[in-house]
Amino acid sequence: MDTVEVNGLRLAYRRAGHGPAVMFVHGGAEDSRTWTPQLDALSDEFTVFAWDEPGAGGSEDVPDGFGLAGYADCLAGVLRTLGIAPAPVVGLSWGTTVILELYRRHPATVSAMVLADGYAGWRGSLGAQEAEARLSGVHAALDAPGQLDPTLxxxxxxxxxxxxVPVLDAMAAGVRRRSMLTALTAMAAADLTEVLPTIAVPTQLVWGELDVRSPREVAREFERRIPGAHLELIPGCGHVSNLEAPESFSAIVRRFLQHRGRPSAAR
Incomplete structure (x- = not known):
């Protein structure tokens, strides 16, 4: 893995392939390894980057007082430091919330987006009651003895x-509890629904047809509110669609980047 320093933090990322650049943004309790099938599949045509957010994988821990804005600012800094901004960004679950905050704070760094099985924050997409219930579940999981269950x-x-399964186990074993709580507390509090109608870059939505973590109603709300957004459902697939149906997921991303995403060349 390579690293860059952004806002005083050492942040790690993976890079594969040659060609136009695209950045992948992982979900909660994950790191860049979750994008392994996409790095393998798309590196024949694109330069594929996948970051480890602060507190995950090979990146430094989150500092005190860190929140959603910090993740977005760090991601913007990575894109700029790598010289690939503006770039298409692809995110899943919590990663979509980070991307929406990135777009709100740093729109010039984003040329296109793929939002998969995501949320405009838990509060924004699921409501305050469900957001609090999920955050309570996170606390319970972190307080339980032993390793986190990677197949929630x-x-x-x-x-x-x-x-x-081996990479899921490895990511779960590497979860830093304080960092995970920081990220998912930010997720629970976030309501970025007002960002959706402001998006003015090409946007592809990808959802597992059987996703119960971010139900299809959330996908339809994204499609309704984001101008020009197009939704594709992956049959028989749940929340982690990039791993459950990697070939279908990667094919959707490839078509989007070829025809609408217009990524710029990586240096």
């Missing part, structure tokens, strides 16, 4: 694909 009920429509 609802993440997959069925059993997680066997070939990705």
């Amino acid at each position: 009920p609802g993440l997959f429509a069925g059993a997680p694909p066997a070939r990705f």
Whole structure:
């Protein structure tokens, strides 16, 4: 992995391939390894970057007082430091919330976006009561002895694909509890619904048809509120659609980047 320093933090990222650049933004309790199938599939045509957010993977821990704005500012700094801004950004789940905040604070760094199985924050997409219930569940999971369960009920429509269980286990073993709580507390508090109608870059929505973590109603609300957004549902797939149906997910991203995303060349 490579690293850059942004806002006083050492941040890690993975890079694969050659060609126009695209940045992938992982979900909560994950790191850049979750994008392994996309780095493999798309590196024949694109320069694929996947960051480890502050507090995840090879990146430094989150500092005191860190919040959603900090994640967005760091991601903007990574894009600029790598010399790829403006770039298409692809995010899943919590990663979509980070991207929406990135666009709100740093719109000039984003040329297009793919939002997958996501939220305008838990509060924004699910309501205050469900957001608080989920945050309570996070606290309970972090207080329980042993390793976090990487196959939380609802993440997959069925059993997680066997070939990705080792990476799921490795990411779960590497979760830093304070950092995870920082990210998901920000997720629970966020309401970025007002950002959706302001998006003026090409936007692709990708949802698992059987996603129960971010139900199809959330996808339809994104489609209704984001100008020109196009939604594709992946049949038989749950919340972690990039791992449960990696070939379908990568094909959707490829088509979008080829025809609408217009990524710029990486240096």
